[in-house]
Structure formats: structure tokens, C-alpha cells
Amino acid sequence: GIDHLLFLVALLLPSVLVREQGLWRARTDMRTALVQIVWLATAFTLAHSITLGLAAFDVLRFSPKVIEPLVAVTVLAAALNNLRPVVTRHLTWIAFAFGLIHGFAFAEVLAPLHLSHIDMALALLGFTLGVETGQILVVATCFTALAFMVRWRGYPRWVLQAGSTVVALLACAWIVERVFDVALIG
Numbered sequence: 001g002i003d004h005l006l007f008l009v010a011l012l013l014p015s016v017l018v019r020e021q022g023l024w025r026a027r028t029d030m031r032t033a034l035v036q037i038v039w040l041a042t043a044f045t046l047a048h049s050i051t052l053g054l055a056a057f058d059v060l061r062f063s064p065k066v067i068e069p070l071v072a073v074t075v076l077a078a079a080l081n082n083l084r085p086v087v088t089r090h091l092t093w094i095a096f097a098f099g100l101i102h103g104f105a106f107a108e109v110l111a112p113l114h115l116s117h118i119d120m121a122l123a124l125l126g127f128t129l130g131v132e133t134g135q136i137l138v139v140a141t142c143f144t145a146l147a148f149m150v151r152w153r154g155y156p157r158w159v160l161q162a163g164s165t166v167v168a169l170l171a172c173a174w175i176v177e178r179v180f181d182v183a184l185i186g
Contacts, residue, residue: 010078047099055107076171
């Protein structure tokens with residue numbers, strides 16, 4: 001869903017920057033930046049695959065009324081961390097932890113199908129491969145665009161900060177929608 005993609009975007013926005021003495025500056029080594037974002041995305045993927053499997057096979061499940069707001073909270077946290085970096089180390093572990101939450105949300109797509117264990121395993125494999133293919137395309141496309149855009153002096157303010165602010169506002173709206181069961185965004 002769009003919340004999953006915006007979480008990835010929130011992770012990607014600062015990937016082409018480095019923070020030094022409280023300021024963002026463009027990275028000079030995009031290869032290192034790409035390796036780091038691939039590790040973040042891989043940790044996120046591994047985590048949501050684990051919880052998707054656990055939930056799909058009814059080993060461990062949580063109500064969508066709990067998980068859906070938490071997914072929005074992860075998006076908000078990632079966006080806010082771009083605006084005021086609190087977590088600057090161990091981001092891979094944070095991505096992994098947030099991925100665990102996202103996996104439970106993905107399971108809600110497969111749960112209503114009531115499939116046999118074999119059919120569920122096949123559906124799980126197909127769903128996971130589809131999600132991961134989409135995720136790889138988003139990461140590759142966004143990272144490439146951001147690597148070119150970071151050369152612009154205004155990137156930290158207009159791409160990172162403005163983009164993260166938009167993502168944070170959307171996440172806040174989703175939290176309200178999901179907690180209070182109201183429609184704010186059509």
C-alpha cells in the first residue's frame with residue numbers, strides 16, 4: 001500500500017546525504033549510500049516477510065485496529081527522524097523492527113482467502129515476490145532520482161525537509177483515520 005511505499009521513501013530521502021556537525025550535506029560516494037539503503041531495505045523486507053509468514057499461518061496475529069495505526073506511526077517516525085535526526089545509528093535494526101509491524105499489516109491481504117497450507121505458502125511466496133519486486137523498483141528509481149537531485153543546493157530543504165514534512169502529515173492523517181475510523185484523505 002501507499003503507507004509501505006511512503007515508509008520506503010522516508011528511508012530513501014536522506015540516503016544521499018550525510019549529517020555532519022548538525023547539517024546535511026551531499027554524499028560524494030553514492031556507491032556507499034546505495035549499499036546502505038539496500039541494507040535498510042533488506043532488513044525491512046526480511047522482517048516483514050517473517051511476520052507476514054507468522055500471521056498468514058495463524059502462528060501470531062494482531063488485530064488490524066492495532067497494526068494499521070502502528071504502520072502509520074512507523075511512517076511518521078521515519079519522516080520525523082529525517083526532520084530531527086534522533087536515531088542516527090543502527091538504522092538497519094530500526095528498519096527491521098518497523099518491518100515486523102508492516103508484515104502483520106500485509107497478512108490482512110491474505111487472511112480472508114482461507115487457503116490450505118500449501119495454497120497459503122504459494123500465495124505467500126507470490127505475494128512476497130510481488131511486493132519485493134515493487135520495492136526494488138521503487139528503491140532503484142527513487143535512489144537514482146535522488147542521487148541526481150542531491151547536487152542541487154536546495155535538496156536538504158526542499159526535498160528532504162519538505163518531502164519528510166508531507167510524509168509526516170500524511171502519516172498523522174492516517175493515524176487519526178485508523179484510530180478513530182474516520183475518512184480524512186479521500
